Amino acid sequence: MRFVLAIVAFVVAAVMIVAGIAQRTVFAPPSQVTAAATVPADTRYVVIDSAVLNAHPGQQTLSVSGSKNAKTQMVAYGRTADVKAWLADQKYATIAYRAGDSAVTVKTVTPKSGSTGSSGAASTATPAPTATATPAPTGAATTQAAAPGPNPAGSDLWLDEFDGQDAQVTKMNVPSGVSVIVAGDGTAPAPDKIVLTWPVDTSTPWAFPLIIGGLVLLVIGIALYLWGLYTHRKSRGPRRKSGPKMPKLPKAPKYKPTASIEATPRGRRSTRRTRVMAPALLAGVLALTGTGAGAAFAETSTPTPTPTPTATSSAPHGNANSPAPAVTAPQLERIVKRISVAAANADAKNDPNLAKLRFAGPALQLRDANYAIRVKKADQPALPAIPAGPLELSLPQATDSWPRTVTAVVKMPNDATGKAQAPLALALVQQTPRDNYMVEYAIALEPNVKVPNLAPASIGAAVVPPDSKLLKVQPDQVAAAYGDILLNGEKSKWYSSFDLTDDKLVAQVGASWKAQEQARLAQQFGQTSTLTFAGRVGSGPVISMATNDSGAIVWVNPEEVQLHRVTEAGAQVIAGATTAALSGVAQSNTGIESVYGYQLAFYVPPAGSDEKVRLLGFAQGLVSAREVP
Known part of the structure; x- marks a missing residue:
């Protein structure tokens, strides 16, 4: 056996x-699943939807090849709606994948006639594309007769981007609602060989x-x-032959003890019976003991706690129907780094054309004036550089349309003496899908400023209309109201609406300072000239972003005009060094007009609140100067 x-x-x-x-x-099993597609050789843009990329679980690997110039090829991914908005009037190819039979199909999407690109148009609505099936390419390249298309490389719209050699093999985990765009430089065709690879669980x-x-x-x-x-070998050993059997002895009569005499067993059999009875008794005792112990344990056991369900939101931003924030945190960090590089290049060369690549509105106006002054006045300090990071705060607008607004606060490095500097706050605006974010405002925050409670960057905030009456002061009236306080001080009707306790700008250029300047000029030159001040609203946009307490952060651009005019024949007005460098006039027999631009950020509380409007930060400087007749 x-x-x-x-x-x-x-x-x-x-x-x-x-x-x-x-x-x-x-x-x-195989270690990966591969799907390959070949697009027409004249295709400039290829879009791969998240449904294709997530056809199999696991990290996706995208390989592209076939580009005539590998240096111009790029792979980027962004929200599907943003990718289509960027393409707008451009013809592109899409890739579809059927997981059932692993078939790959290529379709060409042609915009409707009359659709225009959104880079310069006021309307940013995405045109409804028309999809037409594209037959399998034969490999012969065709020449695209259309005009060169836009270059997607370097766009702020992408969540991430890979250029040149880095675009040949890209590993990504693209979530739902995100698409990949493969392209060249807009003129050269995109790589025509697309290979998608998914890992397979080989465990x-x-x-x-x-x-x-x-x-x-x-x-x-x-x-x-x-x-x-x-055992077999042992059983085959030598055996002795047995002799004749011994006769059986007669049986002795059995002794039967009487009932009154207790029979005490003796010998081996008695011991054996005792050994058999002992385990049986022990088993019975244990059975009884176990039953009692089980009952006792059941009475004294600790009850199992019942978990309390916690309400969670399945939507990524708390509401599946709410628009997503304009940018993600990593995307904004990359945008700020690009702005930092562009600002450094422009500042190093005093080149306003380089500044226009990333600055607009009041921020560009102040930089242009600073460049013009520094060309003629070498000791004029440059404006604060835009640091590349880190970000201390980001507040993107929650929207799916354009223009889009983002507020960012960047930590400033210590100055040359090791002293800490106030953080820099930026207001960025993207006008259209093909435009980059431009710096409209760049200000230094006030020391120990109290920033209101803001929405998380993953949710975003709404933009408040400029004429909203839900705030203590309408956003489009904040610039004029604060300018009136700078001119008239306590006599202004807006004086009680603003918290001026720690306002450093009022202390520097407010009504008291203006009165001192006028008195000093009269004492020094008598009645030969006059110095007057006037306020006006600049051309910068009014940007308002809602806070969690129904208030808003409002960015405005008031301006102040200083007119130093001659009132006595033969007298002259001598311009300061900065004004002379910008105006080109050192002295005048008539007068000199200087315009100072202010970039201001305020917290405006909701209507009916006991709080007052307070200044969060500012930047100011001479933006223009000229001789008046």
């Missing part, structure tokens, strides 16, 4: 070991247990075989 069991163990062990090894070798959880179990059975089989062999 032992030999039979050994043979069975050997057979089962062999089967288990072979099956385990086969799972890791012969029957091992074989039964291989190791089968091999180990087979080895264990093999050892058991060997042990059974050796045991059977030993």
Whole structure:
């Protein structure tokens, strides 16, 4: 019997070991799933939707090739709606994938006639594309007769971007609602060979247990075989022949004790019966004891706590129907780095054309004036540089249309003496999908400023209309109201609406400072000239972003005009060094007009609040100067 069991163990062990090894070798699944597509050779843009990229689970690997110039190829991904808005009037190809039969199809999407690009148009609505099936390419390249298209490289719209050699193989985990765009530089065709690869789970959880179990059975089989062999050899030893059987002795009469005499067992049999009874009694005691212990445990056991469900939101931003924020945190960090590089290049060369690549509105106006002054006045300090990071605060607009607004606060490095500097606040605006974010305002925050409670960057904030009456002061009236305070001080009707306790700008250029300047000029030159001040609203946009308390952060651009005019014949007005450098006039027989621009950020509380409007930060400087007739 032992030999039979050994043979069975050997057979089962062999089967288990072979099956385990086969799972890791012969029957091992493929390590990846690959889908390849070839697009027409004249295609400039290729779009791969997230449904295709997520056809299989796991990290996607995108490989592109076939570009005539690998340096111009790029791969980027962004929200599907943003990608289509950027393409707008451009013809592009899409790739579809059927997971059932692993078939890849290519379609060409042609915009409707009359659709125009959104880079310069006021309307940013995405045109409804028309999809037409594209037959399998024959490999012959065709020349695209249309005009060169826009270059997608470097766009702020993309969540991430890979250029040149980095675009050949890209690994990504693209979520739903995000698409990939593959392109050249807008003039050259995109790479025409697209390969998608997904990893496959090649784990074989039964291989190791089968091999180990087979080895264990093999050892058991060997042990059974050796045991059977030993027993067999032992049973074949020499045996003695037995003689004649002894006659049986007569049986002695059995002794029967009386009932009154207790029979005490003796000898081996009594011991054996005692040994048999002891385990039986012990088992009974344990059974009774176990029953009692179980009952006691049931009465004293600690009740199992019942988990309390926590309400969570399945939508990524709390509301599936709410628009997503204009940018993500990593996307904004990349945008700020690009702005920092562009600002450094423009500042180093005093080149307003380079500044126009990333600055607009009041921020560009102040930089242009600073460049013009520094060309003629070498000791004029430059404006604060835009640091590349880190970001201390980001507040994107929650929107799916354009223009889009983003507020960012960037930490400033210590100055040359090691003293900490106030953070820099930026207001960025993207006018159309093909435009980059431009710096409209760049201000230094006030020391110890109290920033209101803002929405998280993952949710975003709404833009408040300039004429909103839900705030204590309408956003489009804040500039004029604060300008009136700078001119008239306590006599202004807006004076009680603003918190001026720690307002450093009022202390620097407010009504008291203006009165001192006028008095100093009259004392020094008598009645030969006059110095007057007037306020006006600049051309910068009014930007208002809602806070969590129904208030708003409002960015405005008031301007102040200083007119120094001659009132006595023969007298002259001498311009300061900065004014002379910007106006080109050192002295005048008539007068000099200087315009100072202010970039201001306020917190405006909601209507009915007991709080007052307070200044969060500012930047100011001379923006224009001229001689007046």
